[in-house]
Amino acid sequence: MPLNFAKIRRVLTDKFWGNSHRQLSGSTDATILHDSHLSDFLHLTPALLAELIRTLWSAIFLVILGLFLTFNIQWSDQRWKYSGDDMKPLVDLGFKVLPETDKVFLADLFMLTLLVGSVFFTLFMAESNRARIIIVRRIFWLLGILLFFRTITLSTTTLPSPKNCTPVDTGSFWFMLKQGVHLILGGVKACTDNIYSGHTIFITTSIILFRVYCKYPYLTYYSYVHGTTGICLLVATRLHYTVDVLLAVFITYAVHSIYFFIVDLCIEKHFLHIRRAEERLGDKELYQRIGYIPNMFNVSLVGTVRWMDGLDIRFAMEDEQTVVQTIELSHHRQQVLTVERERKAASNRSVTDSQHGEGACENDSSSPHHGDDDGSSTERHLSLTITENALPESKISSSSSSIQIGTSGSTS
Structure with a gap:
């Protein structure tokens, strides 16, 4: 009969650590309730x-x-x-x-x-x-x-x-x-x-x-x-x-x-479920054309360092809500960066066009507005509402419940 190592590990863990769980209370500080013989004896979590x-x-x-x-x-x-x-x-x-x-x-x-x-x-x-x-x-x-x-x-x-x-x-x-x-x-x-x-x-x-x-x-x-x-x-x-x-x-x-x-x-x-650069790019064909690395290298080394550094211990302390909000914050930041890159690219294109067309440049300089056909400039904003317990207290003030992330610039 084969040994069930997962069951043995769970029994030994419960015997050594006792039952422990995490309780959240209105702030990012977590209260770890534990019933562990050794941790109680040493007065440690x-x-x-x-x-x-x-x-x-x-x-x-x-x-x-x-x-x-x-x-x-x-x-x-x-x-x-x-x-x-x-x-x-x-x-x-x-x-x-x-x-x-x-x-x-x-x-x-x-x-x-x-x-x-x-x-x-x-x-x-x-x-x-x-x-x-x-x-x-x-x-x-x-x-x-x-x-x-x-x-x-x-x-x-x-x-x-x-x-x-x-x-x-x-x-x-x-x-x-x-x-x-x-x-x-x-x-x-x-x-x-x-x-x-x-x-x-x-x-x-x-x-x-x-x-x-x-x-x-x-x-x-x-x-x-x-x-x-x-x-x-x-x-x-x-x-x-x-x-x-x-x-x-x-x-x-x-x-x-x-x-x-x-x-x-x-x-x-x-936090982001990213394993390699092609997942960041979202274009596997482009990644393989440039890098040509079909199989990920040193997969076991990542798990080894994860255990050596104790990241698995600190990951277990983060609740599911914090992980989800961290992922959302990362996605919104990527959107802000994309908007900023598009604004810079549009600005560079307008400078290039002005250099190639001197007559158009003179007409543009005589007008009071530049950029859009209607002569107006708009401001792009991305608003992300984050509850107070989503980020550490050192990152947000107790009186603020939202973070405004914005970039401004002329539309092309």
Whole structure:
């Protein structure tokens, strides 16, 4: 008899979470009534508790990947030690441009200060505890993914040390685990911990944190200078080759870009039921003529990021009425944009016609009105009535129950 996994999951969920539902009361704030043993014990709502548990999973993921990376670093040193190849450093352009310095602590100092500063300011400026949990979870997931990629590159190719170095020893599991902790804390330095740079991962991640979450542009600009200095010190101290640093910057930026782009896709898919660009255009034939992508790529990746970011938890908090009104607001906004585009296109056509016909332009300039045959201009308005509980209180005032969206211009 096959197992009914859906039924088992429902039973376990009811046992763990208890019965919970959402009750709306005249405003956008939702009151979540719950009867959950664990959430009652911790004095937390089930939604917030789910966010914390998801964050715990991300922390475990990061710790496991970090320790596994240290094992691969130690094995890489041993492969280099017993390879019998020449141990001279590779030719590197950065080594010729930047003079060598033995002050290795400077590179660690710039990396740690930027990392701690970015995390502190980001969490301090977050608007709520839920936002802080989301930010921490994103940091854990993204760093874990980057360390996983780094584990692969270290395992496949071993580069010689950029400077004179003594390889670390390997031994039993517990010996390597203890030495791995020292590698993480900086007490032990490996020789072939090269491609790609772990220091640059943290530096680039810190800059992205300022870029995404910081409201003060001058702090973001300072992070660019601070991070660039730290990266130059990595090459000057010969901790990494220049290629290690460049690859780390590109890969870190790419991973963050893909992650946040998929977050946007998940939101569009949930609220607007959009899965790809051809659905936005409304013309599949045009999309295929230009893009020619018959089958959607990386469908599973969208669902993975949706779970990693906890979007399913936050989607469940939105009631059906809010979702419907969000869709209506989006459709009306698209209509306003269409009207605006038509007005600009008509204006451009009138300018083009006036340039090609000088006589017509003179006649038009002598008349008191331009544009329509009757010499009048009209104003287009789109009015959308939205109840107060359709949008957050920060978006609309308590005394206003409607939003007027309008564009004005001459008709062609």
